[in-house]
Amino acid sequence: MASVPERLIDAATRLFAAKGFDRVAVQEIVDLAGVTKGAMYHYFGSKDDLLHEIYGSLLRMQTERLVGIADGSAPVAERLRAAAVDVVVTSVDNFDQARVYFRSADQLAEDKRREVRAERRRYHERFRSLVEEGQEAGVFRADVPADLTVHYFFGTVHHLGQWYSADGPLSAEQVGGHFADLLLGSLRPA
Amino acid sequence: MASVPERLIDAATRLFAAKGFDRVAVQEIVDLAGVTKGAMYHYFGSKDDLLHEIYGSLLRMQTERLVGIADGSAPVAERLRAAAVDVVVTSVDNFDQARVYFRSADQLAEDKRREVRAERRRYHERFRSLVEEGQEAGVFRADVPADLTVHYFFGTVHHLGQWYSADGPLSAEQVGGHFADLLLGSLRPA
Amino acid sequence: MASVPERLIDAATRLFAAKGFDRVAVQEIVDLAGVTKGAMYHYFGSKDDLLHEIYGSLLRMQTERLVGIADGSAPVAERLRAAAVDVVVTSVDNFDQARVYFRSADQLAEDKRREVRAERRRYHERFRSLVEEGQEAGVFRADVPADLTVHYFFGTVHHLGQWYSADGPLSAEQVGGHFADLLLGSLRPA
Amino acid sequence: MASVPERLIDAATRLFAAKGFDRVAVQEIVDLAGVTKGAMYHYFGSKDDLLHEIYGSLLRMQTERLVGIADGSAPVAERLRAAAVDVVVTSVDNFDQARVYFRSADQLAEDKRREVRAERRRYHERFRSLVEEGQEAGVFRADVPADLTVHYFFGTVHHLGQWYSADGPLSAEQVGGHFADLLLGSLRPA
DNA sequence: AATGAATGAGAGTTCATTCAT
DNA sequence: CATGAATGAACTCTCATTCAT
Numbered sequence: 001m002a003s004v005p006e007r008l009i010d011a012a013t014r015l016f017a018a019k020g021f022d023r024v025a026v027q028e029i030v031d032l033a034g035v036t037k038g039a040m041y042h043y044f045g046s047k048d049d050l051l052h053e054i055y056g057s058l059l060r061m062q063t064e065r066l067v068g069i070a071d072g073s074a075p076v077a078e079r080l081r082a083a084a085v086d087v088v089v090t091s092v093d094n095f096d097q098a099r100v101y102f103r104s105a106d107q108l109a110e111d112k113r114r115e116v117r118a119e120r121r122r123y124h125e126r127f128r129s130l131v132e133e134g135q136e137a138g139v140f141r142a143d144v145p146a147d148l149t150v151h152y153f154f155g156t157v158h159h160l161g162q163w164y165s166a167d168g169p170l171s172a173e174q175v176g177g178h179f180a181d182l183l184l185g186s187l188r189p190a
Numbered sequence: 191m192a193s194v195p196e197r198l199i200d201a202a203t204r205l206f207a208a209k210g211f212d213r214v215a216v217q218e219i220v221d222l223a224g225v226t227k228g229a230m231y232h233y234f235g236s237k238d239d240l241l242h243e244i245y246g247s248l249l250r251m252q253t254e255r256l257v258g259i260a261d262g263s264a265p266v267a268e269r270l271r272a273a274a275v276d277v278v279v280t281s282v283d284n285f286d287q288a289r290v291y292f293r294s295a296d297q298l299a300e301d302k303r304r305e306v307r308a309e310r311r312r313y314h315e316r317f318r319s320l321v322e323e324g325q326e327a328g329v330f331r332a333d334v335p336a337d338l339t340v341h342y343f344f345g346t347v348h349h350l351g352q353w354y355s356a357d358g359p360l361s362a363e364q365v366g367g368h369f370a371d372l373l374l375g376s377l378r379p380a
Numbered sequence: 381m382a383s384v385p386e387r388l389i390d391a392a393t394r395l396f397a398a399k400g401f402d403r404v405a406v407q408e409i410v411d412l413a414g415v416t417k418g419a420m421y422h423y424f425g426s427k428d429d430l431l432h433e434i435y436g437s438l439l440r441m442q443t444e445r446l447v448g449i450a451d452g453s454a455p456v457a458e459r460l461r462a463a464a465v466d467v468v469v470t471s472v473d474n475f476d477q478a479r480v481y482f483r484s485a486d487q488l489a490e491d492k493r494r495e496v497r498a499e500r501r502r503y504h505e506r507f508r509s510l511v512e513e514g515q516e517a518g519v520f521r522a523d524v525p526a527d528l529t530v531h532y533f534f535g536t537v538h539h540l541g542q543w544y545s546a547d548g549p550l551s552a553e554q555v556g557g558h559f560a561d562l563l564l565g566s567l568r569p570a
Numbered sequence: 571m572a573s574v575p576e577r578l579i580d581a582a583t584r585l586f587a588a589k590g591f592d593r594v595a596v597q598e599i600v601d602l603a604g605v606t607k608g609a610m611y612h613y614f615g616s617k618d619d620l621l622h623e624i625y626g627s628l629l630r631m632q633t634e635r636l637v638g639i640a641d642g643s644a645p646v647a648e649r650l651r652a653a654a655v656d657v658v659v660t661s662v663d664n665f666d667q668a669r670v671y672f673r674s675a676d677q678l679a680e681d682k683r684r685e686v687r688a689e690r691r692r693y694h695e696r697f698r699s700l701v702e703e704g705q706e707a708g709v710f711r712a713d714v715p716a717d718l719t720v721h722y723f724f725g726t727v728h729h730l731g732q733w734y735s736a737d738g739p740l741s742a743e744q745v746g747g748h749f750a751d752l753l754l755g756s757l758r759p760a
Numbered sequence: 761a762a763t764g765a766a767t768g769a770g771a772g773t774t775c776a777t778t779c780a781t
Numbered sequence: 782c783a784t785g786a787a788t789g790a791a792c793t794c795t796c797a798t799t800c801a802t
Contacts, residue, residue: 041797
């Protein structure tokens, strides 16, 4: 059986994903994890801590993978495509974690919020610089600001949590592929 | 001075947009509106009612406009572009309402949630049928499911609430234009 | 159509009987009566007033009838029997009013409560004096205090509201007859 | 000093008996018990729970005792008399509990109400079968339905709460004895 | 390492009553 | 006569967190 902190993180992830941070009572989390409140407060300083822990790890993992992909030597279009597919696939593979992030990122207390924002900005900027690289190389259209393009695509990814279901007809790879197609398509020079 | 229900809706819209439905106390709303709780419950059955009222009106308005645009006689690409610009512009023009909708749509109690979903689906489907029309006419690529394209674009629109600011460098029309460019670009046949 | 005060009394009677005084909102009463709150407060000083009005009239009526019966010239056993049947029958004939009285008599504010108690005592005492008359005449057993006998029988009557139903197998007259049989039976000298 | 749940039950019993369930605020209960609201909701799910707990225990106790008495081997008239005395005596010995039961039994929410009704029916039926046993044996009059006789007697018992006082001239045993005399007397064959 | 009783502040909601019109 | 908007106090219940054990 998993360790107590792991069980707590798992329980919290599932509940936050399903109902949203503010709608989940600490009591529900510890019940689902099969421990008591005292145990939770032994390992985590607060309910906020739990939230922070949850998407901190996803966010760090995705950032690492993005860097690995973006720093590669393939043509920029291929790297952008791979990055786009990857963020979709890892979000779906860790769907509960991702949904928590998509819906509850703003509910952290100030200090942790800053931390998350900084990480998120790193991700955004690395992604944007890929777009810019393509624009400078002349393979992507340059009449739409790269920043806007990144917002455009990330909105799409964040929205996954609202409609995607593992039981649906499309696998994560298929959705990622289609979304990458649309992104690359929209960047073709006119 | 505006009527009491209007003042309540305004206050609730501002607060829900800023902090999220669950983080706003009824007391804050009535304080900002300058009335008492009793007055609020005279006009609205619950805090939920207030929420429902807020984005119900935006959603209905956007649906109406979409239908007006989509039923026109212009070429399908032009109609889709106009619809895309319109949803961005009306979301920004009613930004607080839109942000409430983007972040709190799921927090309604069951019965009202169904109502909102039905309306949202209507919007989604009218938009999708525009994409399909273009696919059938051969002016849009058909290798990406229309449904997915619509999710793709709406994610983008929903995400506006997370980064757009009226103080930023881009007007609603500019953002709408760029987003429409990207959407139309991504739909060009390969 | 009945007058406004009458409609209010009727509505209140029905609702108080069904749910108990404290569980009925003034709003429900005026809705059922088809008037507004202002109208109610025009005719009645308070919700308490309505309650008082309701069983005041039943109580007065039953007291009058008791006096009429008890002051007759028939043998005391016949008069007691008639009185016993009468209180059952009039309670069932005005069942909602009676139920309000049975369950909500104690919920009045102090001054009206005193008034009701005084009337109730009058009833109790006239009934008791009938029992005593029979005891002195030697036709009723005297080893049980008359006072206790009256409590005994009135408990029975008050309890009607908890189980009697007009849809049941027994008419008011039948129940009254049986109860009178039991009362008279219990008073037979040993 | 008694445990917190016990103190809460005691406080609630006293207050419900004196003022009726709906007229007692949770705040009053916890103040009288010397604890906070949070503590109360730690032990009891709701105000209703408290009510249920209070007369649940009395009702179960009385049912057990009734069964013990009724299943004995004494002549049926003696067993009925003992049962009648017992319900009066135990009601007076636990007078606050009994008064809560007599006046507030109907104020429970649906599910608990059903439970209480079932227990009450068990009591009623065991008592009725005693009456029927005597009727079949020919020692009790059979021209009054046994069911009605039971309602008749229980009305009497329920009414105790409205007039009996420990400071009065009669002990619980005396009242029980007189009531039993009246009941047995009324059942003598004509 | 872990318990779970207890806190205390605040949540949303209800409601009898008042009063300007 | 009658309206219905508005009040304000009280209501039941929730919950993250603490702390003695």
